[in-house]
Amino acid sequence: MPEISDHSEVQPQARLRRLNLVMMLPAVVIGGLVAVAVDAHSWGQGAILGLGVVAGVVAFERWTAGQLQRVAPACLLVAAAVWVYGALMAGSTTAFFGIMMVGTLMVPELPRHRALAATGLVAFVAATGLARAMVTPDALSDVLLPYVVLPAGIVAVVAGLMFPNKRFYDVVADLEVARAREAELAVARERIRFASDLHDIQGHTLHVVKLKIALAQKLLHSDIGRVESELREVYTLVGDTINQTKDLAHAQRRLNLSAELENAKNLFEAAGIRVDVDRESVEIDARAGEWLGQVLRETTTNILRHAQATHVRISLSESGIIIVNDGAQETQLPELRGLAALRERVAGNCGEMTVTQGHGKFRTAASFPRAPADTVPSSGRAR
Structure with a gap:
């Protein structure tokens, strides 16, 4: 599989429509x-009746691609003309096939007046069939069942079934929006946590610096030794704060792997993603665990933001982690800064990190054959 550093964004609606195409198109064509x-x-x-079938197949294929509007008018005109020809001239009781396909796909996609449009569609099919009794010597009783009742009834049933189908796709779309918002919320929570840590570090320091400088001003003409002492403390305090801020900016804080694992599970489950965890019953090296927690955090963020995953499997060993999620497309995507930077830091601390994609899955793996001796991992923020 090609090595890359990102996840795909494949809309569930598009996947469902493609599944419909694969499963239903052969039946439509054969029918x-x-x-x-x-x-x-x-x-x-x-040849003429076949045009109705072609119109129905084209409409169905474009519907699965979400582009029915582009071909709907032309397909509807052809299908309607074929039904008129079949009912009035060719004596075909199945020529309504095309108008049934095109019309029942179009009606639920309309922005409004869908019920009225469905009624009009059924009425057109019935009226065309009934017109056969007026232009041919066939008795009305011979026309009603094959040209009116059955075609109009079948179209009405299929149209009625398409409305729940449209509602199903709407629900899928709503769920996708909710899932995207949940992912963004997870990222926002991480940013808020970072902002809170930054406030704790700098807010306290600035308050203390302000008080010490005020004290130094008061003592400037009466106790110069105390002033020098206060300024030295301010200098030291500011230096410590700068170091703490750098540590925070680079997220150089120790991570608890168990806590990160629990947090990842909660976030995935909140986003509607099934999670399976395989963990060997061995003691994970403390320093390796910190790096593995960082890999898990960064990968979790990227799955939530960039994948369309429905299932994630996390496998933990004594010195390694493997995270596999579905919902990845086949095309190679540009590299994300978060994973790229993390991979460099892991490699620079006696570890190895790989990300691969293929067959609809994305795999992130990291291992530390030798635990880093003098380093503390970076828990970079979400990109």
Whole structure:
């Protein structure tokens, strides 16, 4: 698999529509061809009736791609014309196949007046079939069932089924929006935690510095030795604060692997992602555990922000971690700064980190064959 450093963003709606295409398109094509073969009495009739099938198939394919609006008017016109020809001239009882496909796909996609449009569609099919009794010598009783009742009834049933189908896709879209918001909320919580730590470090220091400088001003003409002492303390305090701020900016704080694991599980579950954890019953080296916690934190953030995962598996060993999530596309994506920087830091501290993608999955792995002796891992913030 090619080595990369990012996750894919594949919309669940698009995946569902592609699944419909793979599963339903053969049945649609075969059904349409059978209908044409049964009703066509000549090659010419077969060609014309076949246009209705083509219109239905094209509309279905564009619907699965989310682009039905581009071809809907043309497909609807062709399918309607084929039904008029089939009912009034060719004596075809199955020529409504195209108008059924195109119309029932179009109606739920309309922004408004969908019920009225569905009623109009069924009425058009029924009226066209009923018109056969007016332009042919066929008795009304012979026309009603094959040309009116059955076609209109089938179209009405299919149209009725498409409304719950549309609602299902709307629910999927709503869930996707909620999941994206949850991921952004997780990132926002991390930023708030960073801001709180920064406030704790600098707020206290600045307050103390202010008091000491005020005291030094009062003692400037009466106790110069005390003033020098206060200024030295201010200098030392400011220096310590600068170091603490650098540590915070580079997130050079020790991480607890167990805490990071629990936090990752909670975040994934809140986002509707199933989590499986495989953990060997061995003691994880403390320093390696800090680095593995950093890898887990960064990977968790990237999965929430950039993947469309439904399942994550986390495997922990004595000195390594493997995180595999689904929802990755096949194309290679540009490298994320967070994972790239983390990989460099891991490599610089006697470890190895790899990220690979393929077959719809993204795999992040890190190991420390020899625990770093003098380093503390960086728990970089979410990118």
